[in-house]
Amino acid sequence: MFYGKIPSTLSSYKRLREISLSLNDFSGTIPKEIGNVTKLMRLYLRLNQLEGEIPEELGNLAELETLWLQNNYLLTGTIPSSIFNLSSLSNLDLSVNKLTGELPPNICNNLPFLEILILEVNDFDGKIPSTLSRCKHLQTLSLLMNDFSGDIPKEIGNLTKLKYLYLTKTDSKNTNDNNASHFNLIPWHKFVKELRINWQCFFFAHVYAKVLKRNPRGAGESCRIRDVMATKNFLTGAIPSSIFNLSSLSNLDLPVNNLTGIIPSQLGNPSSLQILYLSYNQLSGPIPSFILFKSSLLENIHFEYNILFVELPGDIPKEIGNLTKLKYLYLDQNRLQGEIPSEIGNLHNLEWMEFGINKLVGAVLATIFNVSTLKIFGASNNSLSGRLPSSPNIRLSNLEKLHLWDNNFSGTIPSFIFNASKLSTLELQMNSFSGFIPNTVGNLRNLGLNDNYLTSSTPELSFLSSLSNCEYLEYLSFSDNPLDGILPRAIGNLSQSMENIWMSNCNSSGSIPDEISNLTNLIAISLEGNKLNGSIPIALRKLQKLQLLSLKDNQLEGSIPNDLCRLVALFELDLGGNKLVRFIPACFGNLTNLRNLYLGSNKLTSIPSTLWNLKDILRLDLSSNFFTGPLPSEIGNLKVQFY
Template sequence: MDFANNTLTGSLPDDMCQHLPRLQALDINNNHVTGPVPRNLWQCQELIAISLSHNQLTGLIPRDIGNLTSARALLLGNNNLIGEIPHEIGNLHNLEYLVLENNNFDGPRHSNLERLYLERNNFSGTIPSFIFNASKLSILGIRTNSFSGTIPSTIANLRNLQWLDLSFNYLTSSTSELSFLSSLRNCRNLKVIDLTGNQLHGILPSSMGNLSTSLEYIYMPYCRRSGRIPEEIGNLINLITMSLGINKLTGSIPISLGKLQKLQGLYLYKNKLEGSIPDSLCNLGRLVELQFYDNKLFGSIPACIGKLSPLRNLLLHSNVLTYVIPSTFLSLRDILVFNFSSNSLNGSLPLDIGNLKVVVGIDLSRNNLSDSIPTVIGGLSNLAFFSLAYNKLQGSIPESLGDLRSLEFLDLSNNSFSGFIPRSFEKLLYLEYLNLSFNRLKGEIPSGESFANFSDNSFMGNSFLCGSPNLQVPPRKDIKTSPHRKSRKNTRSSARLPSSCEILPALE
C-alpha cells in the first residue's frame, strides 16, 4: 500500500491490520500524518516493509512491533517520536534497514542490522556494545548525539563496515594514538570515516596508512589532534577528500600526499603546520579545493600550481608566504575563489589576471603588493568580492572597475591610490560594501544610487575629497570658468566643470 509523497493528514487507526491482515508493504512516507504509531501494527504479520518517515508521528514506538518478524525495513525517521527504542526491535531477525534519525529518542537499545541510522537524537552514554557484535553492519550513523566514552577497539568486529559516521558527539580514544583507528584495518570495504567534532586528542598514528585502500573520505576536523601528519597516509591512494582542519597539527605537509591522485578536496586549515607547500601536490590532477589557511607555511606559492586545472577554490591566507604570485597561477582559467591575504607577497598584480574570467572572489589584502591595478581587471564580469586592502599599491583607480557589474564587496583601503574616485562606480548597483579609506584620493565623491548607503567610514583618511556633508567631508564647490577665458562660441554666463570641487585651505 503506497501513499507516499501526498498531503495526507489525520492518524493511523489502531485496528487497521484487522482489515488488512495480509498487507506486506505500508508506505506513508512524506505526508502530514499525526498521532502515534498504531499499537496493533504487529497484527499485520506479513509486513516486510514499513515506511512512516517524514510525518508528524508522536509518542513511543510500541513494544509489540518486535512481533513483525517478517520485516526487513522499518523506517520511522523524521518524526517526533520519544522515549527509548524498545529492545524488542532486536527480535526482528530479518531486519536489514532501520531508520530512526531525527526524532527525540533518549536511549539506545539492542539492534542487529546491516544499516543503523540514529542521527540527531538525544542519545547519551557510551555506544552500546551490542552494535559492535552486528557483524553484518555496513552503515553506522550516530552523528549529532551526546554519546561519550571511548571508541572501543571491538569496532574491528564490523568487518563489513563501509560507512562510519560518529561525528559531533563527545567520544574519546583509549590511547593517544587512536588505537581504534588501527583496528579498522580489518574493515577492508570501509569508504567513509567521519569523526568530526569529537574530543580525540593525541596524535595521528602512522598505522593510518594500513587502513583499507577502499577508503575515499576521511573527516577529522575539530578533534583536538596534535603531532605530525604521518607520511604513511599517502598509502590511501583512493582518497577523494581528506579533512583535518581546526586541529593542532605540527610539522610539514608530507610529500607523500602527492600520491593521492584521486584527491579532490584537501583541507588542512587552522593548524600549526610549517615549512613550504610541497611541489608534489601539483601531481593532484583532480584537486578541486585546497585549503591551507591559518597555518605557518612559508616560502613561495609553487609555480607548478598552474597544472591543477580543475582547481576551483584555493585558500592560502594567514600564512607567511613570500615572493610574487606565480604567473603560472593565472593559467587556472576555472578558478572561482582565491584568498592569499595576510601573507608577505610582493611584486605587482600580474597583467594576466584578466584571464580569470569566471572568478567570483579575490582577496589579496594585507600583503606587500605594489604598482597599480591593471585595467584588464574590469573584464572579470563575475567578480563579486575584491579586496586589495593594506598593500603598497598606487596610481589611479581604473575606470574599468566600474565594469564589474556583479561586484558586492570592494576594499582598496590603506594603500596609496591617488586621483579621483571613478564615476563608473555609480554603475555598481549590487555594491554593498565599499572601503576607499586612507589613500590619497581627491575630488568629489560620486553621488549615484549605489553610493547612498555608504558612510564616512568608506572615505576617511583622504584629505582632498569633498561631497555630501553626511560623509564628513567638505561640501562640493563648483568651479566656474573666469569670464575672460570663455570661448567666443559659448555665450553662457557660467560654464561648470563637471565632477570638480575645490578645497580651500583653512585660514590660520
C-alpha cells in the first residue's frame, strides 16, 4: 500500500490513458499537474486520504471518461465548473467527501454521455437541479445524505434509461418522515431497477458497520436492507453475527478494515447473499465450507489479503464447486495449501478466479481450463507443478488474462493457450517450461516468459516475426531463457505500441539491428548479458521516450555515440562490461533526467568535465577503465554513490 503525496511528475507521461491509485494511503492534495495528461481517459483516486479542493485543471482532460474520487473523506470546496464541461465523461463518483455548494443549473449542458453520477455523503445544498433530466443517458443517480432542500424535480422522470436512483428526502434534516407519497407525481419508468428514498434505511445499510453494536433486526425487517458497505472505515473487532439476521442481505462489503477473528458461522443465513467482500482485513481460520452449501445464489467471493498476508489457512474446500452461480472468486494472499480442487470445474459461470500468493501445490487439472466462461485466471506465486493440460478439446474462447508466474510448472507450453483468441496478457515467467516458443501467439498485449528453459525453433528467433501480428503488444520479456539465436531485423516490425523489451541473458548474438529504432514508443530496453557485438547503433537516437537502456555485459565495440544524448528522457543507462573505447561524450552532461549511469569495465580513456553537471545523479560507475589523472573537485557536488 503506497502512501505520501501523489507525485506531480505524473504529468510528464503525456500518453497515459489511465491512472489508477485507488486503495492506498495517499495524502495531500490532488496535483493540478494531472490536468496536463491530456490523453487521460480514466482517473481512479478513490479510497485514499486526499484533501483540499478538486483542481480546476482536471477540466483540461478532454478525453476523460471516468473520474473516481470517492471515499477520500477530506476533499472540500465546490465541484469545479470545468468538470461539467468534460463532454466525454460517462462515470463521475465524488461520494463520501466534504464537498459543498449548490449543483449548477447547467450541470448537464455539456455531459451528453454521462451514465453514472454519484455525489452521496457530502455537504451539497440548495435545490436538486431539474436540468439533470438533460443527461439523457443517465443510468445511476445518487444524491443521498446531503443537505438538498425543496422538491424532488419531476423532470427526473424523463430519464428513461435510469436504472438506479438514490435520493435523500428533501430537507434531509428531518429524518423521521419516511413518507414517500410525494413521489407519486413522478412518472417512474419500468427501467428503474432500484429506488431508494428512505434516508433512514439507506443510512443504516451503508453506515451500519460503523456502529456494529447496534441491533439490525428491526431495520432489516422494515427496510429490507440489501447492501451493507463500509469499505476502509477503520473498523476493528469481530464481524458481529447479528449482521446476518438481515434476511434480504445480498451484498456484504467490508474490505480494507482491521476486522479480526474467524468468519461467523451464521454467514450462510441470508439465502439471498450474492457478494461477499471481506478482503484486506485480519480475519483468520479456514474458509467456512457451510457457506458453500447455504448461499446458493453467491456470485462473488473476496477473501484475499487477510491476517496481514498470513490469513485463512487450510485447503480450498471442494464444496466450492456447489456455487454454480459464482462469477468471481478471489482468494489471493492467504495461507491456503493443498491442491486446487477439481470441483471448480463445475462452476460454469465463473469469469474471474484468483489464487495468487498462497502455498498451493499439485497440478492444474484440465477441468479448470474447461470452464469456457473464464476470463481471468491467476495462480501466481505458489508451488504448483507438473505440466499444464494439453488436451485438444480445451477451448478458452473468453480467456483474457492468464497469470501463472513463479511456480514449478514444466514441460512445453500447450497450444491451447496461444489459440485463445481474446488472450491479451500471458505471464508464465519464473517456471521450468521448456521447448520452443510457439510461432502462433494470438493477439497479445503483454507476454512474460522470462526465467524458463525456452528455446527458439530457428536461429533467427522466428517467434519474434510472429509477434509482429500482435497489433497492441506493449510488454515483452524473454530474459533468462537459452534462446541461442541472432537478434533479427524483424524486431523492428513489432507493434508501434511496444513499450518494454526484456531479452537479457538469452545467449543472443549478432549485432543490434537498426530496425529496433522503429519502435518509437519504447520506454525500456534490456539486452544485457548476451553476446551482442558490433557498435551501438546511432539509430537508437529515434527512441525519444526511452527511459532505460541496458546493454551491459556484451561484446560491443567502438566509441559511445553522441547520438545517445538525444535520449533526453533516459533515467538509466548501462553500457558496462563491453569493449567501448575513447571518451565519454561531453553531451552526457545534458541528460538531466539521468539518475543511474554505468560505464564500468570498458576501455574508456577520458571523462568530460560536463559529466559533473549531473547534480541529481544517484549512481555512477566508471570503474575498471583506462582513466588517468586526478578527479576534479566538482565531484563533491554530486549526490551520487560513486564506483
